[in-house]
Amino acid sequence: MNNPVISANELSLTYQTNDGPVHALQDINLDIKKGEFVSFIGPSGCGKTTLLRVIAELETPTSGTIQVNGMSASEARMQRAYGYVFQAAGLYPWRTIGGNIKLPLEIMGYSKEQREERVAHVLELVELSGFDKKFPWQLSGGMQQRASIARALAFDADILLMDEPFGALDEIVRDHLNEQLLKLWARTQKTIGFVTHSIPEAVFLSTKIVVMSPRPGRIANIIESTLPRDRSLDIRESQEFLDIAAEVRDGLRTGHADE
């Protein structure tokens, strides 16, 4: 039971471009255990999004291995092992919120009753109950992103991959959504991979912070958070929080130093 849910071994990804090869990822070794909340942080071009996309099999690594739920990333994707939340909510304007959440369920062949039941359940999880008949344009940006999280939770995936889901939102909304996300994580016991470029966000959310550095994209440091799982926004004033944030900042700086 202690086998990692996601396991990367000597993972590299190189793009061939006209200006020569670009090493998007190099020698990535990483284990993520069940129920962990892992943040990937680093400057742009460090490969944090690429790594998430490799886990989701939206990109194929050039060498090394990646295992998700003990199988290849490809098999895991076929078995719908994860829900993926993109930077933009990406809701279909011609479907209601409920209709948007039903979309993956329809594709995966859930029955009508199951679809209704799950929509109600996940809308409750993201605190959007009663909004199922609304259209996306009737919701604020933050609410739309919550709906897109609900959509990623609607089917039985134990893993939730999130690529800067709150990047486009203002700070107040972001704080609120971060708090909600932690509650949701506690209730659902999912394993979460979360890409961000905000240090406070990474420290506040994570049990493990993967600090990455660019050119070639690699892991500079992996920090195991000592903060308790059950935390509120106040924890950001604590010394422990500030210490971890400083450690992350150090990691980012070393990553940049040898440029």
Place this chain on the structure above:
Amino acid sequence: MLMNKFRFFWHKVGPVLTVLLVIIAIWYAATIWLNSSWAYDKAKRADTTISFSQMVSDTMIQDKPLLPAPHQVVKEIYKTTVLKKITSKRSLIWHGWITLSATLLGFAFGTTFGILLAIGIVYSRAMDMSVMPWVITSQTIPILAVAPMIIVVLNAVGISGLLPKAIISMYLSFFPVVVGMVKGLRSPDQMQIDQMRTWSASKSSSFWKLRLPSSMPYLFASLKIGIAASLVGAIVGELPTGAVAGLGARLLAGSYYGQTIQIWSALICAAILAASLVAIIGIIEKHTLRRMGIQL
């Protein structure tokens, strides 16, 4: 309140009405100018001279004017629509219906063919490389040259009447649909396509749930061009058939016998028909897209 309603109405109708009035004024001026030589010639032959006002009134009532006056055309249209039984061969409604039925059949063929071709092009790289150049080439051939051959060839194998005209109509209307639908089916962005992949959606799922709905605004834009092209195709298809029936036949018969008033009334009817068809599609477009939550 009433004043506001009036203002709103005027805001929408005013510009259209102004343009219409200007066109009619230019039309009348052109009528006088073009028909005046006939009026003067007639006077000369009768060894009389006519004043300017006599000349002007003569240009308005000629039997076979170079350019009929608007009211002559309106009168002719009234005579051949309202006053004639619609089963009569001289009824413009009867002729209009014949053209319309070929237009609608050809439009249905063209739209279906265009959509199927677009799906092929989007999903098959081989078709993308091979078919598209031919689609474009097909439209560079003048339809006036192709139409008689289609009529003759199909007639030789025993197909005549509605179908050959519908095929010519289809030939013109499939093109905008192919071009629009290829663009429309490709309109989902990379993120939406990735999203489908994360759900390991089948090709048919992503077609029905993502690509097809995304293409709707493009489809409607194409349909508006397509239906007007269909009407042109149907009329062109009626020209080589020996002027039997349809608006095209009325045009041709009119030109055989120098019946300019008949030509112009057929032309105006064709224009009204085209405008109505485009307007109907516009209304369907507005309702469909609004129901789809797509703001225009």
